[in-house]
Amino acid sequence: MPSVATTSEIPLLPSASKPLPLTTSTQGLQSIADKHITKGLGRLRDHVFKEGKGVRVLTTENEKLLDFTSGIGVTSLGHAHPDVTAAIVAQAQSIIHVQCAIGLSEPYVQLVESLLTMMPDPSLDSFFFWNSGSEAIEAAIKVTRTKTKRNNIVVMQGGYHGRTSGAAALTRSKTSFFKGTGPLMPCVYTTSFPYWHAMGLPKDTPEEVLVEQAILGIENLLQQQTAPEDTAAIFLEPVIGEGGYVPTPPAYIKHLRQLCDKHGIMLVVDEIQTGFCRTGKTFAIEHSGVKPDLMVFAKGFANGMPISGIVTRSEIMSAMQPGSLGGTYSGNVVACAAALATTRYMRTHDILGHVNARSEQIFKGLREIQADTENGGWMIEEVRGQGLMIAMEFKDPNSKLTRNHSRGDISLPGNLNKLVQDACYDRGLLVLTTSIYPVLRLIPALILSEDEVDEMLSVMKEAIREVAKGVEGK
Numbered sequence: 001m002p003s004v005a006t007t008s009e010i011p012l013l014p015s016a017s018k019p020l021p022l023t024t025s026t027q028g029l030q031s032i033a034d035k036h037i038t039k040g041l042g043r044l045r046d047h048v049f050k051e052g053k054g055v056r057v058l059t060t061e062n063e064k065l066l067d068f069t070s071g072i073g074v075t076s077l078g079h080a081h082p083d084v085t086a087a088i089v090a091q092a093q094s095i096i097h098v099q100c101a102i103g104l105s106e107p108y109v110q111l112v113e114s115l116l117t118m119m120p121d122p123s124l125d126s127f128f129f130w131n132s133g134s135e136a137i138e139a140a141i142k143v144t145r146t147k148t149k150r151n152n153i154v155v156m157q158g159g160y161h162g163r164t165s166g167a168a169a170l171t172r173s174k175t176s177f178f179k180g181t182g183p184l185m186p187c188v189y190t191t192s193f194p195y196w197h198a199m200g201l202p203k204d205t206p207e208e209v210l211v212e213q214a215i216l217g218i219e220n221l222l223q224q225q226t227a228p229e230d231t232a233a234i235f236l237e238p239v240i241g242e243g244g245y246v247p248t249p250p251a252y253i254k255h256l257r258q259l260c261d262k263h264g265i266m267l268v269v270d271e272i273q274t275g276f277c278r279t280g281k282t283f284a285i286e287h288s289g290v291k292p293d294l295m296v297f298a299k300g301f302a303n304g305m306p307i308s309g310i311v312t313r314s315e316i317m318s319a320m321q322p323g324s325l326g327g328t329y330s331g332n333v334v335a336c337a338a339a340l341a342t343t344r345y346m347r348t349h350d351i352l353g354h355v356n357a358r359s360e361q362i363f364k365g366l367r368e369i370q371a372d373t374e375n376g377g378w379m380i381e382e383v384r385g386q387g388l389m390i391a392m393e394f395k396d397p398n399s400k401l402t403r404n405h406s407r408g409d410i411s412l413p414g415n416l417n418k419l420v421q422d423a424c425y426d427r428g429l430l431v432l433t434t435s436i437y438p439v440l441r442l443i444p445a446l447i448l449s450e451d452e453v454d455e456m457l458s459v460m461k462e463a464i465r466e467v468a469k470g471v472e473g474k
């Protein structure tokens with residue numbers, strides 16, 4: 001290949017003789033962020049990350065943190081996994097941008113080849129890649145409406161599908177994602193999700209009863225609000241993520257499948273957070289044995305590079321006219337190379353066995369903490385989740401369902417999850433909250449070791465004990 005123009009052909013400006021005046025101090029960086037980065041971004045803290053390896057991150061102030069966030073389920077093989085880094089470097093040295101409407105690239109096509117072997121059902125055989133999860137949701141809306149020639153979309157109470165206009169219209173986990181920006185896309189209908197707290201039912205309500213209630217809800221919805229003949233799709237997260245880490249009961253998913261089959265509605269499964277081994281199966285929908293009509297994925301399959309996608313049956317995708325899907329960066333070739341390396345690792349290692357073993361270890365440890373009522377366990381209402389998507393819901397004075405406790409008349413704060421999150425942070429453990437309920441979630445890299453889980457559990461135990469002491473006024 002001929003080389004590009006050299007600096008001798010493009011004259012230097014005087015500014016080239018001095019280093020660019022860029023800030024490096026932590027305080028300086030924080031001050032620029034404070035003044036010049038939108039307040040529309042929520043941020044846990046203003047720490048500045050410098051390095052990440054595996055499940056550890058290092059800040060510019062040399063704080064070493066154990067990362068149980070994986071950047072919200074993205075760095076599934078851990079920060080800077082050598083196989084993925086090598087693939088990114090090699091690809092960046094070859095070609096960085098191949099515009100998808102101009103031509104194909106080897107990593108893009110090979111990624112399709114690799115993904116075909118991982119699908120929950122061989123009928124899912126036609127792909128489109130985009131950059132973010134929200135964009136892939138936009139594509140899913142477009143495909144379902146085009147194929148069915150219907151407008152209406154049904155979503156779950158508590159569901160989260162993103163922040164772009166169409167995706168935000170489908171989001172039901174928190175109003176903060178779209179407050180004040182309406183009107184959003186119309187024709188979206190909300191049905192109840194089988195989660196005891198959202199349904200206003202006690203925690204020990206049997207799953208069959210929750211499912212019965214949810215089924216009643218959607219049957220009514222299809223008779224009273226959106227006729228099946230007008231309904232293009234039902235969107236579902238197999239584990240509701242931003243809604244509180246609640247796995248969808250398989251019986252409910254099976255019922256949705258039957259409804260969709262009966263009425264020609266498309267079942268769209270959003271695996272953006274749950275996909276690629278996160279829940280102990282390659283895709284979380286496999287826990288139910290149900291075949292989706294269309295699946296949306298992102299996050300964990302490129303270990304940090306921005307790429308998302310949808311997959312459906314060729315017969316459905318063939319409804320799309322050339323040019324109806326696309327985007328300047330759609331399926332970026334470096335991101336495809338990273339995804340290829342990540343999926344190659346997943347296909348050549350017993351990652352599912354490992355995820356299930358670590359999941360069991362975390363559930364056991366958290367349930368022991370919960371059972372230790374003398375050291376704060378009484379504050380935990382429920383430990384739940386699937387695979388390495390695990391949450392604790394704490395007691396809440398504002399909820400009649402969770403405010404009762406065994407500690408006499410002490411007054412409960414409404415933010416136990418945040419207090420525990422802060423206490424974890426003070427001990428070097430990074431964890432996230434989620435949902436409108438006091439929920440703390442753990443979503444670590446899939447490759448974390450047994451020792452790293454033990455380390456997290458011992459920090460969590462101490463953090464909960466300390467918060468309980470404060471609440472109990474000891």
Ligand SMILES: Cc1ncc(COP(=O)(O)O)c(C=O)c1O
Binds near residue numbers: 072161271272
């Ligand atoms: C289930 C689900 N859908 C959609 C999205 C939106 O993805 P993105 O933030 O990449 O736009 C997310 C992000 O957290 C998600 O968890």
